[in-house]
Amino acid sequence: MSHLLPSRRAFVRATGAGAAGAWMLGLAACRRAADSAAEAVRTGEPARVLGEDEIRTLDALAGRIIPADGEAPGASEAGAVLFMDHYLADDAGALDAVRAGLAELAAGFADLPPDRQDQAVARLEKEKPGFFGLVQFLTSVGTLADPAHGGNRDKVGWAMIGFDDRHVWQPPFGAYDAAAAGDEA
Amino acid sequence: MSARAVTRRGFLTAATRVRYQEAEEVDFVVIGSGAAGGVMARELSRAGHSVVVLEQGPYRKAEDFRHDGYGTWIRGDMLGDEPVTFRRTAGDAATPDWINGLPAIVYAHTVGGASVHFTANYWRFRPVDFQERSLLGPISGTGLADWPITYEELEPYYTKVDWDVGVSGAPGPNDPPRSRAYPHPPLPVKSSGVLFERGARAMGWNPYPAPMAILSEPRPGRSACVHCGYCMGHGCEMNAKSSTLASMIPEAEATGRCEIRAESTVHRIETDDAGRATGVVYFDREGVERAQRARAVVLSANGAESPRILLMSESSRFPDGLANSSGLVGKYLMFNGNGGVRGVFEEPLNEFKSVQVTRVCTDWYDTDPKRGFYGGGGMDGRCLFTEPALFAVAGLPPDAPTWGIEYRRMLAEYYTRVMDVATHSTSLPLDTNTITLDDREKDRFGRPSVRVTYEDHPDDLKMVDWLQAHAHDILEAAGAKRTWSQPAAAQSNGFHLLGTCRMGNDPAASVVDRWHRAHDVPNLFVCDGSSLVTSGRGQPTMTIQALAFRAAEHIAEAARKGDI
Numbered sequence: 001m002s003h004l005l006p007s008r009r010a011f012v013r014a015t016g017a018g019a020a021g022a023w024m025l026g027l028a029a030c031r032r033a034a035d036s037a038a039e040a041v042r043t044g045e046p047a048r049v050l051g052e053d054e055i056r057t058l059d060a061l062a063g064r065i066i067p068a069d070g071e072a073p074g075a076s077e078a079g080a081v082l083f084m085d086h087y088l089a090d091d092a093g094a095l096d097a098v099r100a101g102l103a104e105l106a107a108g109f110a111d112l113p114p115d116r117q118d119q120a121v122a123r124l125e126k127e128k129p130g131f132f133g134l135v136q137f138l139t140s141v142g143t144l145a146d147p148a149h150g151g152n153r154d155k156v157g158w159a160m161i162g163f164d165d166r167h168v169w170q171p172p173f174g175a176y177d178a179a180a181a182g183d184e185a
Numbered sequence: 186m187s188a189r190a191v192t193r194r195g196f197l198t199a200a201t202r203v204r205y206q207e208a209e210e211v212d213f214v215v216i217g218s219g220a221a222g223g224v225m226a227r228e229l230s231r232a233g234h235s236v237v238v239l240e241q242g243p244y245r246k247a248e249d250f251r252h253d254g255y256g257t258w259i260r261g262d263m264l265g266d267e268p269v270t271f272r273r274t275a276g277d278a279a280t281p282d283w284i285n286g287l288p289a290i291v292y293a294h295t296v297g298g299a300s301v302h303f304t305a306n307y308w309r310f311r312p313v314d315f316q317e318r319s320l321l322g323p324i325s326g327t328g329l330a331d332w333p334i335t336y337e338e339l340e341p342y343y344t345k346v347d348w349d350v351g352v353s354g355a356p357g358p359n360d361p362p363r364s365r366a367y368p369h370p371p372l373p374v375k376s377s378g379v380l381f382e383r384g385a386r387a388m389g390w391n392p393y394p395a396p397m398a399i400l401s402e403p404r405p406g407r408s409a410c411v412h413c414g415y416c417m418g419h420g421c422e423m424n425a426k427s428s429t430l431a432s433m434i435p436e437a438e439a440t441g442r443c444e445i446r447a448e449s450t451v452h453r454i455e456t457d458d459a460g461r462a463t464g465v466v467y468f469d470r471e472g473v474e475r476a477q478r479a480r481a482v483v484l485s486a487n488g489a490e491s492p493r494i495l496l497m498s499e500s501s502r503f504p505d506g507l508a509n510s511s512g513l514v515g516k517y518l519m520f521n522g523n524g525g526v527r528g529v530f531e532e533p534l535n536e537f538k539s540v541q542v543t544r545v546c547t548d549w550y551d552t553d554p555k556r557g558f559y560g561g562g563g564m565d566g567r568c569l570f571t572e573p574a575l576f577a578v579a580g581l582p583p584d585a586p587t588w589g590i591e592y593r594r595m596l597a598e599y600y601t602r603v604m605d606v607a608t609h610s611t612s613l614p615l616d617t618n619t620i621t622l623d624d625r626e627k628d629r630f631g632r633p634s635v636r637v638t639y640e641d642h643p644d645d646l647k648m649v650d651w652l653q654a655h656a657h658d659i660l661e662a663a664g665a666k667r668t669w670s671q672p673a674a675a676q677s678n679g680f681h682l683l684g685t686c687r688m689g690n691d692p693a694a695s696v697v698d699r700w701h702r703a704h705d706v707p708n709l710f711v712c713d714g715s716s717l718v719t720s721g722r723g724q725p726t727m728t729i730q731a732l733a734f735r736a737a738e739h740i741a742e743a744a745r746k747g748d749i
Contacts, residue, residue, distance in 0.1 A: 065588040066596075074593060121588060136587055140577035145255035160593070161600035163537055163573045167252055169412040173539055174376035174601070175532035 047082075049089035053110075055081055057102055060110040062139040064121050066160075067114075073156040080142030083151035087138060094134060101131030203444050207477045211235040212744070214465045214479040216451050216494065219298025220726050221713040221733040222485035223429020224350075227436045228737030229483070230443035234744065237444050237477050238437075239467050241265070241490075242294030244447035245301070246430065250420035254572030257418045263293035263302065267628035269489075270636045271677055274617065279636045281626055284677040289637040290489045291680050295420070296447055297430030298487065299680075300726065304417040304541045305398040305426055306565070306609075307352050308724040309343050309731075311361045312336040313551055313561075317719060321552060324559055327642065328517050328614035332718045333690045333699040336361055342731035342738075350730060351404060351427040354396030359547050369401045371543070372410060376534035377604040378543030381566025384606075384663030385546045388655070392546040395565060398427035398727070399540050407431060412539035414571060449475075450630055454482055454498045454507055454709065462709045468630045481708040481749050483740070485733070488518065488682030488714035489635050492620045495686070495711075497632060508686075508703035508711070513696050517684035518618040518639060519720040520676050522562060522610030524649035525569070526656040527580075528665030533601035536568030542607075549652065550722055552611075560648030562610030562722045564656055569605050576600055582669045606659050608652035609723025612683075613642040620685050641675050649673035681725050686715035700743075701736040708749050712736045 047055055062084075063076035088095040106112075106120055125132045142151035144158065146165075152158060158165060172178035205211050212234035215225045222238060230236045242265075256262045270279035271289035292299040313320060315332040323329060344365045346352065353369040371394035374382075378395075385392040399416070403409045408423040416426065424431035437443035448470035455463050455476065464478040484491050492515035498507035506514050547563035570580035577596055580603060586592040619638045626634035650673045660668045689695025692704035701712040712733050714725055721728060743749050 066593050067590050069590060069593055069597075118589065125587065137578065141255065141259060141574040144573040144577050145259070146253055148253070149255055158573060161573060161576070161597050162533065162535075163600065165252070167411075167413045167415070169414070169538040171373040171375075171412070171539075173373075173412070174535035176376035176379040176530070176534060177374050178376075180374070180379045 047085045049095060050081075050085045054099070054102060055085065056110040057105065058084055058098070058135065060117060061121065061135055062142070064114065064117050065136055065139040066143050072160060074160075075139045075143045075151075075157075077153070078143045078151055078157045079153040080139050080151040083142030083145065083149055084138045086150050097131060097134055101128055101135070104128065104131075202438060203441055205235065205237055205444050205477070207475055210464075210478040210480060211237050212480050213237070213483055214239060214477050215483045215485060216465060217298060217484070217486035217490065217713065218296045218429060218434060218445060219292075219485065219487060219713070220300045220429060220729050222483070223297060223300065223433035223437070224730050224733035225483050225485055225712065225737050226443050226445070227433040228734060229741060230437045230440040232737075232741035232744075233442070234741070235442050236437070237446055237479070239449040239451055239465060239477065240296050240298075240445060240447045241450040242296060242298070242447065244296045244445060245420060247420070247422045247424050250422045252413065252415040252419070254415065255574050257302075258572045258575045259578075261287075263295050263420075264288065264291065265294040268626045268634045270623045270626050270634055272636070272638050273640050273675065275638055279623060279638070281634070287678045289639075289678060290635060290682060291678055292487060292682070295430075296434060296445060297420075297428040300428040301420045301430055302418050303398075303428075303726060306542055306545075306724040307346070307354070307396045307398045307727040308545075308547070308563070308722070309361055309363075310336065310339075310721045310728050311359075311550060314719055314721050317552065321554070321559070324613065326615070328616055329559075330614070330687075330689065330694070330718055333688050333695075339728075339731050339735060340364060342734040343727065345734045346727055346730045349734075350398060350432045351400050351407070352396055352398050352727075353401040355394045357393035357545075357547070358391040359550060367396070371395070372397055372399060372401045372540055373412075374543045375536065375539055375566075377536055377566040377568055380530065380534070380604060380663040381544045381546075381606060381659060384659035384661070387662035388658050390546050390548045390659075392544050395542045395545045397540060397542065400425045400427065406435070410540060414537045414539060416539070417541045418572075446477075450632075451486070451494055452497060452630065452632055454484070454494065456498075456500065456502065456507065456706065458502075460502055460706060462706055472630060481710070481740075481744070484709065484711045485713040488685045489620050489637070489679075491711055491713055491715045492685040493622065493635050496622050503705070508696055508705045508709060510705050511693055511696055513616075513687060513694070515620040515685050516616045516618075517614035517687055518620055518637070518679070519612035519614055519681070519683040519717070520639065520641075520679040521612050521681045521683070521720050521723045521725070522560070522608070522641070522645050522649045522652075522673075523676070523680075523723070524608040524610075524653045524656075524670070524673055525605050526653055526660055526668050526670040527582075527603060527605050528660035528663075528668040529599055529602050530604070530663075530665055531602070534568070534604055535601050536604055537571040537601075541567045541569075547722070549655070556651065558644040558647040559613060560611040560644050562608055562648060562652050564606050564608045564652060564659075567605050567607055568603060569607070570603075573600065582667070606656035608649060608656055610645070610648040610652055611722060612645050612720040614684050614687075614719065615640075615642055637679065639676060639679065646673040646675070681714065681720075681723070683714045683717045683720050683725055686711045687718050688716050689718065700739045701732070710736060710740060
């Protein structure tokens with residue numbers, strides 16, 4: 001079946017080398033994570049499972065994976081790490097993998113200047129593809145999923161890509177059907 | 186029965202909905218509330234029968250559906266939790282590990298089944314589908330066979346699907362004969378449809394509006410589509426998508442004779458010493474085993490669950506599983522061929538709006554022996570990964586950056602500018618592609634898990650590659666800046682579950698007869714994707730529902746004549 005199968009398999013392909021497929025999304029963990037993330041967003045409670053240093057480092061990693069672009073927010077501004085904290089609180093296997101990866105990351109990563117951080121991330125993708133793939137996935141999802149799941153604060157992730165959650169539309173929908181309708185008018 | 190309290194929409198309120206006692210012998214138990222089961226429930230209860238529908242999933246309704254792309258696509262909220270094992274061939278070990286991020290068989294556990302979340306492509310089969318063995322001759326090593334019925338016999342029921350379930354469309358250039366027009370005009374075209382049409386016409390092909398089981402205008406009790414974009418994979422909160430939840434189940438319940446008993450997981454169909462079905466054993470929501478007595482049983486649990494239930498219903502009288510004297514229960518599993526090509530364009534298409542598909546082309550439907558392999562198919566213009574988080578994970582080209590400012594900018598540029606041409610084609614029936622009971626894994630009720638054994642016939646993959654080459658051409662002719670795809674590969678996940686209790690006139694070569702009655706059990710009927718003799722060219726749901734309307738009409742007539 002082609003890559004067009006709408007599935008998480010694309011995650012394996014997209015995050016390179018297939019080594020990221022060594023771990024699987026825990027369905028039950030995902031469900032609990034999303035519910036608890038929504039609750040935390042509502043109550044402003046502190047991190048569930050990640051320590052302060054872990055939060056800083058993962059937030060810094062996220063900020064290099066999907067960086068800000070000038071004034072436009074990236075994964076750090078979107079609060080992707082809040083989604084990660086809730087997800088990892090319910091998936092012990094993934095939490096262990098993240099902690100093992102963080103332990104091997106150079107100390108003080110969060111305090112490095114951005115270009116040094118980028119060098120470290122490039123090394124990480126080559127040398128630790130499983131850990132890199134996991135963090136890349138959590139960053140992407142944490143930036144672009146519905147804000148109820150903890151990330152994508154103020155829908156900045158959606159604004160980044162041009163998604164509008166208005167939920168009700170009328171034609172014309174996009175440039176090409178608008179132009180075709182114009183041709184017929 | 187107490188006076189009905191009729192809601193504004195004309196449906197019975199919960200308080201007056203019928204509830205049968207298990208010990209009370211109802212006329213029919215229908216197992217499954219999906220595309221086929223929903224039709225069966227509505228038709229049999231409207232014919233005057235008492236019907237209990239046993240559905241394993243919960244009873245979600247329109248008001249329960251949320252626009253949560255992450256919940257649907259990444260968390261898989263409506264999929265079941267139970268293990269399903271997969272192996273390529275019987276010589277391989279079957280494992281419960283999800284492959285490609287999904288289980289081996291993919292359908293929602295919910296009232297309405299997969300019809301709740303389907304894409305709603307409603308293609309009729311064509312005359313050739315029913316008689317390919319006669320037309321082409323046998324294909325050695327396969328179970329290619331003619332159907333026991335013709336397109337002409339099924340046509341009135343395709344028309345019933347159009348009008349009763351609700352299909353929007355317009356005639357196309359290669360259409361089989363139809364006795365009535367579509368009840369609703371096509372949905373408004375999207376940019377993916379405009380570009381698909383432009384590219385296909387430039388290549389000399391004949392695209393046309395996609396027949397979709399989504400309402401382009403309102404019907405009593407149901408809204409028209411509001412183009413929200415949370416369509417494929419999601420339940421429709423407007424009841425515009427023509428799931429059986431929206432179209433058939435409410436009408437069944439409105440008769441006052443049909444009970445939808447959700448969260449009821451069937452374990453066995455019980456039979457007596459005369460070899461007749463007497464009822465159905467199931468686990469309720471708390472896991473307590475219960476049994477509903479019935480005069481006849483209709484099994485419509487889908488092409489994986491129906492053979493599973495028959496195999497679990499083995500007894501001393503039926504040592505190889507119920508209704509399995511042919512040995513074919515679970516065999517000839519077919520997934521259809523599924524491929525596609527993605528392209529990115531200059532201007533925004535905004536495919537996150539509205540339904541998946543608005544234009545199709547079926548110029549390659551027939552098998553052409555000159556190609557050198559069996560198979561036929563069609564394609565459509567759409568966009569698969571409109572859920573933002575899923576797009577980041579799956580939507581970019583394989584050589585896209587995976588992090589950094591280039592990754593961010595590519596996400597931002599591509600998300601609104603991407604579309605797919607999806608290809609849909611045939612699977613040959615192989616008796617080595619099967620649904621069997623796993624000998625180790627069990628679900629939480631202790632039932633043996635489904636084990637899928639599947640390897641596409643080489644012709645199936647050649648057909649996908651052949652169509653993908655044409656899909657590339659269409660996108661390039663439409664002006665795509667760039668296109669990308671993967672070569673056809675052996676499938677490990679089935680969305681279409683077909684062929685596993687095939688119809689036929691010969692009890693040695695089929696499980697059910699031309700009316701879906703099990704050859705071995707006179708009051709057991711099996712009608713769903715398992716009934717299909719050949720796979721068609723993708724989009725099997727409309728044919729499954731036409732078969733169900735036809736079977737239900739016959740069953741009701743047979744019941745009237747005392748012939749069950």
